[in-house]
Amino acid sequence: MTTRPVRSGVTARVLDVLGAFSAQDPVLGLSDISRRTGLPLTTVHRIAGELAAGGALDRGDDGRYRIGLRLWEIAHLAPASHGLREAAMPFLEDLHEVTRHNVQLAVLDPDDAGEVVYVERLSSRDAVSIVTRTGSRLPSTATGVGLVLLAHADPAAVEAVLARPIRRFTPFTVCRADGVRALLAQARTGGFVVSDRQIEEVSMSVAAPVRSGDGPVVAGLSIVVPAATNPHTLVPAVRAAARGISRALAAS
Template sequence: MSTVRRRPVRSGVTARVLDVLGAFTPSAPELGLTDIATRTGLPLTTVHRLVGELAAGGALDRGDDGRYRIGLRLWEIASLAPASRGLREAAMPFLEDLHEVTRHNVQLAVPDAADPGEVVYVERLSSRDAVSIVTRTGSRLPAHATGVGLALLAHADPDDVERVLARPLRRFTPHTVCDPDGVRTLLAQVRGYGFVISDRQIEPVSLSVAAPVRAGDGPVVAALSVVVPADGTNPHTWVPAVRAAARGISRALAAPESRS
């Protein structure tokens, strides 16, 4: 059974608005006022006022049943973010080629600017016959348990990495690597070989092959992965294609039009 992630109450109107919006998750895309108050820790009267203002501005939509969901206005604003626009535009041809070759799930993710221990998925391509996965565009997962997260964490600031590894690491399956030294080993593999295999860490039916994406010859800014069935799959089969796609995106990000 899922648990409600209760956030600490922060001062300031902006912080409270973000808390209200953050109450919505992939597992709870529709919430009532009481649900939002419980998840945020805010008084019901405050939630009622904030939700009303957000709905009036198009950031939330109110259904006929009185429950709320994220509105299109937020999607319009989010599409202006560099990670959602320049990166996705540069990456899309390579993601489409990788998807065409593999016919499996292909994902592109960036680090959470506020928390290097999490990654945000900015694009996902799938097909009807691909293995089921939990991610979607705009969703996030812990970096230590995902291929893209490990590819990003391997190139993060070492102090940030140690802070991430010093806190409890969430276990999703019996295969999730939650031991800090085990995670460090995987991060070393990324730096040494340019890719990582995350084996059944999020779901027992799938594994991912991931590689980092650089801004040309500069820092790592994103990571891509292909997610395939765990049974009957040799993940090393997909390593050359994944690494080639990552290099292609890196070159595209170095082009002048990508920096404009």
């Protein structure tokens, strides 16, 4: 994992410590956090102790830390999570109930258009396995939700993302900037996009944009299905759910 640059200020150090945790590494020791943040071990020890005392981190019996319940509670007050999830849940549940597939809702990271953050996920035991969970992140260039969000994002931000190396997950991941641009054009023209086996070879996703009423795109909705599925049979349901969430956001 790339070491984060050390920034000045107590708040910046606290955010660096919290940012060391990820879906892949949800439990970390002090030395792990120090290595990932570039902060001195003594500084990490002090900050982690204060965060644990406040409930933002939990310290296990083995001395390692994980994100605490207090931080989770605060995070769910964010407008991108709370208001959006409230408006979207009835439509997500309906789509999940009808299809019995994985249903996901995500937003673009406001600080880095190269990543999406999943604010909700509904799944079932017989659905195809997926790597995402609520609060996790994935590259916007390889995910259905990310592609529909990038398709309607600021062009300068999109070009900044495409100027960086694109991470490959499977042999089907589109890693050329021109290939991603073609998918973004399809998303804008058709109102949906299919991300075919880009994250895992066993699955594909069909995604549509969610708008704030008739305003800008604020989220992406996707359904993840086995790779052998004909994705176009799911497009009407996904687009209808996305439009329903958009209307609910306008009403609220």
